[in-house]
Amino acid sequence: MVDLLIKENRELKRALARAENAQGSRNLGQAAKALSGLQGRLTRALDSSPTAPRSRSTTNAGASIRTRRKVTDPDVLERRRQALAKARAVRQARRTGAGE
Numbered sequence: 001m002v003d004l005l006i007k008e009n010r011e012l013k014r015a016l017a018r019a020e021n022a023q024g025s026r027n028l029g030q031a032a033k034a035l036s037g038l039q040g041r042l043t044r045a046l047d048s049s050p051t052a053p054r055s056r057s058t059t060n061a062g063a064s065i066r067t068r069r070k071v072t073d074p075d076v077l078e079r080r081r082q083a084l085a086k087a088r089a090v091r092q093a094r095r096t097g098a099g100e
Contacts, residue, residue, distance in 0.1 A: 005042045012038055 012035045071077060
């Protein structure tokens with residue numbers, strides 16, 4: 001599988017270089033996205049050990065490290081409170097409706 005990824009990576013790099021030479025640097029978003037995705041898969045494939053299967057939750061550990069900034073805007077906070085109150089009311093109505 002790693003060999004196939006390396007081969008596909010080379011082909012995409014060549015195609016990207018040809019496209020850049022032919023059209024300049026416009027309309028290359030899709031090709032660049034495909035190439036970066038392939039490079040990420042290749043990196044993960046090379047870094048992981050084939051003998052130890054990993055659970056899905058450990059692959060997303062990098063995303064959970066980043067902490068979000070605290071929201072301090074009063075308007076945003078009030079809208080969030082209202083949305084939360086509305087969601088609670090809907091959930092309570094569903095519970096009472098399901099219990100009947």
